[in-house]
Amino acid sequence: MTTYWRNIPWSTLLLYGASLGLLMAALQYSRFRLWMNAEAREWYIGLIALVFAAAGIWLGRSSRQQSEDEIFTPVAPNKTPDELMEQYGITPREMEVLALMAAGLSNQEIAERLFVSINTVKTHSSNVFSKLGVQRRTQAIQKARQTGLIP
């Protein structure tokens, strides 16, 4: 089920456990010192909390584990492509460009396929981007698939 992930390196886990043990040892040692009065203890505990929180953040971010569901959540389209074209104001020609774009074609290839110049393809794609509210063709493809504009 988990297709791509990386375990937390054992070295990191060991380092983490060792640092915890070191802090515990430091606490034990400090018990024999007299600098740790009641007021300082609060700051000491707060410092431990901050240190381990920071270490936890670092550990959490350095681990590569990432669930599929975070990125790939299927969206069931409730509208037909025609309704979505109407909704976004996408013209038929722009739809053609979008479809070929999603097929992996470059602007030049789309231009040759549609017998127009590459500038025209750029204009159409720019219009599609602004109408879909995206900046790049990959975003346009993703949004078109998500909304059901493209199967």
Place this chain on the structure above:
Amino acid sequence: MTTYWRNIPWSTLLLYGASLGLLMAALQYSRFRLWMNAEAREWYIGLIALVFAAAGIWLGRSSRQQSEDEIFTPVAPNKTPDELMEQYGITPREMEVLALMAAGLSNQEIAERLFVSINTVKTHSSNVFSKLGVQRRTQAIQKARQTGLIP
């Protein structure tokens, strides 16, 4: 790296700070209780360390998530993504890059998401392209969807 804090929402930071303050308050309150002797204090501090470490890990992980980029899943593959990764020789890290690529992210955004440099992302994406036998990222997305590498 200061970029670590870029993607953490302010609400999360506030929540985190508030929980820290609550724990400190709980510590203050516990000083007036008598259950906290010398031996229990070590366990108490260790508990705080564990709690904050866990919270830090959660924070570190959750800050990498993104709820918006979702992908519609039209394909019923005959092979599992793991088998396809094995077939194409795609590594887990390259798979991550491919997934974020399909989510519409630019190389720069992928780099920020994975906390690596844009050069690393370019290397991974180039490897993915050559392994999939394509030239552009849109082609890679298309092929990955067709083969079932990506839902």
Place this chain on the structure above:
DNA sequence: TGAGGCATCATGCTTTCGGGTGATTTTTAC
């Protein structure tokens, strides 16, 4: 008949992508 939508094309400019190459470090495998 004139306004507006659509499709077409262009030019200049900036950003991003992708290929190629080489390198170091970390992790894994034997």
Place this chain on the structure above:
DNA sequence: GTAAAAATCACCCGAAAGCATGATGCCTCA
């Protein structure tokens, strides 16, 4: 312990993509 694989980063350079702007011709519809 060593070798292979994986992950990381850097640099150069050309191609592609994207943005802004303006223009022309066609068609429809009021």
